[in-house]
Amino acid sequence: xxxxxxxxxxxxxRGCRRRGSAREQRRGAADSEPDTDTDPEEAGGGxxxxxxxAAERIEGGRPLPPSVEAGPAGRAPLSLLELPPELxxxxxxxxxxxxxxxxxxxxxTFRRILRTDTIWRRRxxxxxxxxxxxxxxxxxxxxxxxxxxxLLHRYRHILGLWQPDIxxxxxxxxxxxxxxxxxxxxxxxxxxxxxxxxxxxKPLFRIHLMERKCATVECMYxxxxxxxxxxxxxxxxxxxxxxxxxxxHRMSGGRQEEFRTWLREEWGRTLEDIFHEHMQELIxxxxxxxxxxxxxxxxxxxxxxxxxxxxxxxxxxxxGTYGSHGLEIVMLSFHGNKAKGTKxxxxxxxxxxxxxxxIDLAHPLQLPDIENLRDFSELxxxxxxxxxxxxxxxxxxxxRQEEEEHSQQPAxxxxxxxxxxxxxxxxAEGKTQDKAPASQPFVLPMGVISRNEDYPRTCRICFYGxxxxxxxxxxxxxxxxxxxxxxxxDRFGFIWLELKSFSLYSRIKVSFQNAQAPSRExxxxxxxxxxxxxx
Numbered sequence: 001x002x003x004x005x006x007x008x009x010x011x012x013x014r015g016c017r018r019r020g021s022a023r024e025q026r027r028g029a030a031d032s033e034p035d036t037d038t039d040p041e042e043a044g045g046g047x048x049x050x051x052x053x054a055a056e057r058i059e060g061g062r063p064l065p066p067s068v069e070a071g072p073a074g075r076a077p078l079s080l081l082e083l084p085p086e087l088x089x090x091x092x093x094x095x096x097x098x099x100x101x102x103x104x105x106x107x108x109t110f111r112r113i114l115r116t117d118t119i120w121r122r123r124x125x126x127x128x129x130x131x132x133x134x135x136x137x138x139x140x141x142x143x144x145x146x147x148x149x150x151l152l153h154r155y156r157h158i159l160g161l162w163q164p165d166i167x168x169x170x171x172x173x174x175x176x177x178x179x180x181x182x183x184x185x186x187x188x189x190x191x192x193x194x195x196x197x198x199x200x201x202k203p204l205f206r207i208h209l210m211e212r213k214c215a216t217v218e219c220m221y222x223x224x225x226x227x228x229x230x231x232x233x234x235x236x237x238x239x240x241x242x243x244x245x246x247x248x249h250r251m252s253g254g255r256q257e258e259f260r261t262w263l264r265e266e267w268g269r270t271l272e273d274i275f276h277e278h279m280q281e282l283i284x285x286x287x288x289x290x291x292x293x294x295x296x297x298x299x300x301x302x303x304x305x306x307x308x309x310x311x312x313x314x315x316x317x318x319x320g321t322y323g324s325h326g327l328e329i330v331m332l333s334f335h336g337n338k339a340k341g342t343k344x345x346x347x348x349x350x351x352x353x354x355x356x357x358x359i360d361l362a363h364p365l366q367l368p369d370i371e372n373l374r375d376f377s378e379l380x381x382x383x384x385x386x387x388x389x390x391x392x393x394x395x396x397x398x399x400r401q402e403e404e405e406h407s408q409q410p411a412x413x414x415x416x417x418x419x420x421x422x423x424x425x426x427x428a429e430g431k432t433q434d435k436a437p438a439s440q441p442f443v444l445p446m447g448v449i450s451r452n453e454d455y456p457r458t459c460r461i462c463f464y465g466x467x468x469x470x471x472x473x474x475x476x477x478x479x480x481x482x483x484x485x486x487x488x489x490d491r492f493g494f495i496w497l498e499l500k501s502f503s504l505y506s507r508i509k510v511s512f513q514n515a516q517a518p519s520r521e522x523x524x525x526x527x528x529x530x531x532x533x534x535x
Contacts, residue, residue, distance in 0.1 A: 081109060088113050097123040097148055120144035128152045128177045129513075142209055147180065151209045155182050158231070158239050160514035162299035163344060163352065163530060166290055168474070170345045170352025172317075172329055173204065173299055174512055182207040184241075187510070189319045189327035189345070191268035193451040195506045196491075199319070202265075204295060205229055205241055221295035222249035223261070229295075237301035246294045259287055267326065279324040285348065300533070302344065303517035303526050305333035312339065312361065313489050320505035321451040322347065330356060330505060332492075333527070337362040339484075341494075341505075342527060349470050350477075353530040357494050359465040359484040363390060367440065367462055376445035379483070380497055386464045387481050442485065448495060450502040456487040467496050 080088065092103065092114060100119070104111040113119075121144040124130040130147070159182070162173040172187040184205045190197035203220040210216055219229035221243060228244040243249070251257045263271060267283065274280050305315035311334045318341075322328050325347040333340050339359040346352030363386050372378045442459040444450060465484040470477035483495040490507035517523035 081107070085113055089116050089118055093119040093122040097127060097153060115145070117144045120148045124148050124152060128156075130177060130180065142211065147209055151180075151182065151207065151215045152177065154215065155207055155231075157233055157236075158182070158184075161302050161304070161512055162239075163302050165298045165300065165533070166293060166352075168346045168348050168351030169286060169290060170343065172344050174201075174510075174515075176513060180208060187329075187508075188266070189329060192326040193321055195319055195321055195327060195452055195504050199508055199510060205231065207231070219243040219245070219248070219295055223251065224248040234298070238298065240298045241295060243295045249294055258291070259284075262287055262291070276324060282324055282347070300530065301526070302331075302515075302530065303523050304512060304515045305331060306517055306520055306523055308334065312486065313492075317344065317508040317510075318492075318505040319508055320503050322503060323449075323451060323501060325349070329508070332505075333523070334361075340527075342530070348472050349474065350468055351474055353533055354468060354474075354477075355531065357465055357467050357482070357484070358479070359463050360390065361463055363464040365462040365464055365483060367442070370441045370443060373441075373443055374446050376447050376500070379445050379495070383464065383481050383483060383497060390464070442487075444495070444502055448500050448502050450504065452504050455493060455502070455504050456491060458487070460486045460488065462486070465494065467494060469496070469499065 100114055104114050124144055124147055158175050164171040164173055173184055175184045183203050185201045186204050188200040205219055207215050207217050217229045217231050218226035220226055227248045230242045233239045307315055315333050318330050318332055319327050320330050329344040331342045331344055340355050341357040343352045343354050343356050350356055367373055368378055439458040439460055442457055463484045465482050466479040467482045468479055480498040482497050485493040492505050494503045
């Protein structure tokens with residue numbers, strides 16, 4: 001009765017139109033036969049039907065024929081079954097594609113109308129942004145419903161940002177709908193040390209529909225064109241790729257030619273151009289390690305960090321300089337009075353997934369004048385004084401907590417801080433910004449090494465922070481003091497005091513789709529997962 005009321009547009013108090021004359025019931029019996037198929041691929045049956053002409057009238061904005069604007073005897077239609085097909089095409093086309101299979105179960109009339117390609121063409125455009133001329137598909141015998149059900153809907157769970165499991169090196173994969181393809185693009189930082197240059201990218205795989213049977217997965221790795229591949233969705237937020245023809249990755253000149261080609265693509269230079277012996281070893285090690293996978297990889301979903309009006313700058317992805325390791329990708333996120341930089345790509349010392357820097361937004365640094373700033377010992381003195389201040393504050397906080405536990409009183413945070421020291425951090429940082437000048441001169445102290453000498457000579461504000469350093473293989477990791485330097489909305493830097501090194505970071509200006517975290521909790525959980533995998 002509920003289904004009947006929905007379709008007829010009347011409630012039980014007014015009676016049901018399907019309780020009409022026996023003649024009307026017999027006439028509508030064939031069109032009202034229920035269907036039990038729920039698969040999106042079966043929502044419209046198959047092929048293009050006689051309803052296409054009516055659908056085209058709707059799509060082209062032509063007026064409806066006067067003969068179908070009203071129901072029997074000139075009255076307004078009370079049942080969806082009395083509406084003209086072109087109106088039903090427009091109504092059904094506005095519904096989410098995932099709801100259409102249920103609609104096809106109602107009766108054969110609905111099922112027949114759902115064969116109209118105009119409906120699925122609209123769903124492809126509105127849900128997945130497919131702006132290609134889908135009419136050309138008719139030449140190949142592939143319908144828009146096939147594209148939606150067998151390509152877009154089937155592989156919707158792999159759209160978005162992913163981190164490949166390539167040991168310490170990680171990576172950034174963006175899976176997008178590109179025309180009538182789904183393509184996995186691997187994003188690569190620009191060549192060292194040009195941190196402000198745009199990102200580079202190359203395709204690793206693609207999925208497309210060449211015939212009505214099923215979608216085709218092709219591996220794009222190597223230099224011999226697309227070849228047979230496979231994708232398996234392992235579980236939620238994880239999938240794997242496999243190349244079935246790895247011989248396409250080999251080059252006629254053997255491993256030496258493959259290495260030189262990889263070196264030109266990865267570093268933009270030849271081995272002879274790299275004079276630093278340690279850097280040569282790191283490059284060769286990365287080639288040997290990464291090439292063994294042959295594009296047979298497991299990917300885990302990553303989200304872009306959520307933003308807040310109180311954030312120091314817009315969080316997001318940045319590319320930064322890491323000495324002999326070249327440029328790496330870092331995700332900057334804000335957590336109350338802390339900011340964290342998490343590696344999306346990494347190296348044998350600090351692998352991908354580890355927190356490379358942490359900024360204490362509750363402890364800004366007042367830099368000396370430009371002449372004294374050139375003195376490294378003066379900067380070290382300022383930073384170490386703040387480090388000692390933080391140590392004393394932590395000791396006082398621990399003592400207060402112990403006293404409150406002994407007195408069995410509810411614990412209260414120290415000195416106006418919020419819960420776990422995170423609630424008022426953004427506010428404290430905002431007050432600091434209000435007091436700080438709009439910009440101040442900046443120069444690196446003498447003896448601090450920078451891969452990029454073209455760093456900004458003015459900054460907005462500086463904060464105390466810590467950076468993670470470790471030996472090869474992530475041995476003996478420790479956090480050491482440093483200086484976070486905010487230059488502008490898109491660039492920041494970090495001075496590693498113990499290493500006497502400077503890293504410059506520049507924002508990745510790419511609009512990534514399907515990459516927003518469903519909640520703050522989901523983002524925090526993602527950070528924990530990738531860090532635990534790296535550990």
